[in-house]
Amino acid sequence: MSSPDAQNAIVLLSGGLDSATALAMARGQGLHCHALSIDYGQRHRAELDAARAVASQLGAAAHTIVPLDLRLIGGSALTDPGIAVPEAPTDGIPVTYVPARNTLLLALALGLAEVAGAGRIVIGVNALDYSGYPDCRPAFIDAFQQLAQVASKAGVEGHAPGIDAPLIHLSKAEIIRRGNDLGVDYSLTVSCYQADHQGRACGRCDSCRLRAQGFRAAGLPDPTRYV
Amino acid sequence: MSSPDAQNAIVLLSGGLDSATALAMARGQGLHCHALSIDYGQRHRAELDAARAVASQLGAAAHTIVPLDLRLIGGSALTDPGIAVPEAPTDGIPVTYVPARNTLLLALALGLAEVAGAGRIVIGVNALDYSGYPDCRPAFIDAFQQLAQVASKAGVEGHAPGIDAPLIHLSKAEIIRRGNDLGVDYSLTVSCYQADHQGRACGRCDSCRLRAQGFRAAGLPDPTRYV
Numbered sequence: 001m002s003s004p005d006a007q008n009a010i011v012l013l014s015g016g017l018d019s020a021t022a023l024a025m026a027r028g029q030g031l032h033c034h035a036l037s038i039d040y041g042q043r044h045r046a047e048l049d050a051a052r053a054v055a056s057q058l059g060a061a062a063h064t065i066v067p068l069d070l071r072l073i074g075g076s077a078l079t080d081p082g083i084a085v086p087e088a089p090t091d092g093i094p095v096t097y098v099p100a101r102n103t104l105l106l107a108l109a110l111g112l113a114e115v116a117g118a119g120r121i122v123i124g125v126n127a128l129d130y131s132g133y134p135d136c137r138p139a140f141i142d143a144f145q146q147l148a149q150v151a152s153k154a155g156v157e158g159h160a161p162g163i164d165a166p167l168i169h170l171s172k173a174e175i176i177r178r179g180n181d182l183g184v185d186y187s188l189t190v191s192c193y194q195a196d197h198q199g200r201a202c203g204r205c206d207s208c209r210l211r212a213q214g215f216r217a218a219g220l221p222d223p224t225r226y227v
Numbered sequence: 228m229s230s231p232d233a234q235n236a237i238v239l240l241s242g243g244l245d246s247a248t249a250l251a252m253a254r255g256q257g258l259h260c261h262a263l264s265i266d267y268g269q270r271h272r273a274e275l276d277a278a279r280a281v282a283s284q285l286g287a288a289a290h291t292i293v294p295l296d297l298r299l300i301g302g303s304a305l306t307d308p309g310i311a312v313p314e315a316p317t318d319g320i321p322v323t324y325v326p327a328r329n330t331l332l333l334a335l336a337l338g339l340a341e342v343a344g345a346g347r348i349v350i351g352v353n354a355l356d357y358s359g360y361p362d363c364r365p366a367f368i369d370a371f372q373q374l375a376q377v378a379s380k381a382g383v384e385g386h387a388p389g390i391d392a393p394l395i396h397l398s399k400a401e402i403i404r405r406g407n408d409l410g411v412d413y414s415l416t417v418s419c420y421q422a423d424h425q426g427r428a429c430g431r432c433d434s435c436r437l438r439a440q441g442f443r444a445a446g447l448p449d450p451t452r453y454v
Contacts (some may be wrong), residue, residue: 066296066300073291075338093383097380099337100378101338103338103379104335104338110327111325111326111330111331114326115300134377144378146370146373147330147370150366150370150372151361151364153320153324153362182289
């Protein structure tokens, strides 16, 4: 294992709008980016194709897709076909929350960072225009940063990777403006929780609503392909 | 998702001596135990057969094996066939360390606990007679407990699962004596890092040495099958 390099980042890439923007921001800082996606059995499989296209468009140096079938755990509308994706706002944490997903994503990134000698992990979580998931908030990122300092060999040696969440305090409109300035082709991204196999969006789920509002508020054309 | 129950535990089960003992201790307390193993592409595949046998012998109510191919990440003698398992003690953290493995195990357990309504997660890590892995120490368990309080829906609602590491301060001999008293059939367990397909141990790796010393120190017959 090489020693970690702050110019070398693992970037979690779902294929959605936020993580594409986070990758563009990291690339804009001149970082060498290794994209990491998880095929977790998500209902919206098209987001993995989107992740491949985005990694390529934005010049990721590598892209690893790890299969981890969270349907074995279930408990979410995204991994259990028996739970419908809500098409109107709901109270509390919605059923599209996937238990422990971001903890798993960061854990995989932590392992890959150690092996790839990456000094940073970038995750595109957002705690402003979001669905209320617990693992998208600053307290979660801070707790994972603390964990990284004791969980890994690099951490024990005093150089745990930094966990960067560059979107965490931005509105969806600000995220879109930043990405637009950095040349993100949002037509490649898939946000919809129930996108069809061609990546076309439903226009009705939480994720579609937040995305459409974001383009409107940013005053930019929305390139989303709808069913 | 049901509300978490302190009598309901997710028990991480590798198929080795330690996690078998941790399961036996949880069963001895009368807990309803859902065993969780990961098929991570480990060199010593026989440990998964051992995990199945142990779950059955000790009365786990369920056993989930999640495939998560950590060979995609590599960086360890246990997941990269190009890195040999050391057969003599080495300095520092040995190459059998699997980057972020216990973080991943606990993250999966956190997700399963949320869906199964389990109020406890049991992990058989040990920081006394161990190989020096960072993610086997009390500081790691404490940091994951903090993370669980903010990472999950149950945590946000004020009832994150407790992370129990009942072996963490025990010697290998003490672990074996406890397990023996609780009826663990250690002949079913596989500790060797390079066990053959029938689960027969090499007798030379770190894990074999710690295990054999443990049985000697406990004054109990060693049922390990060697090659």
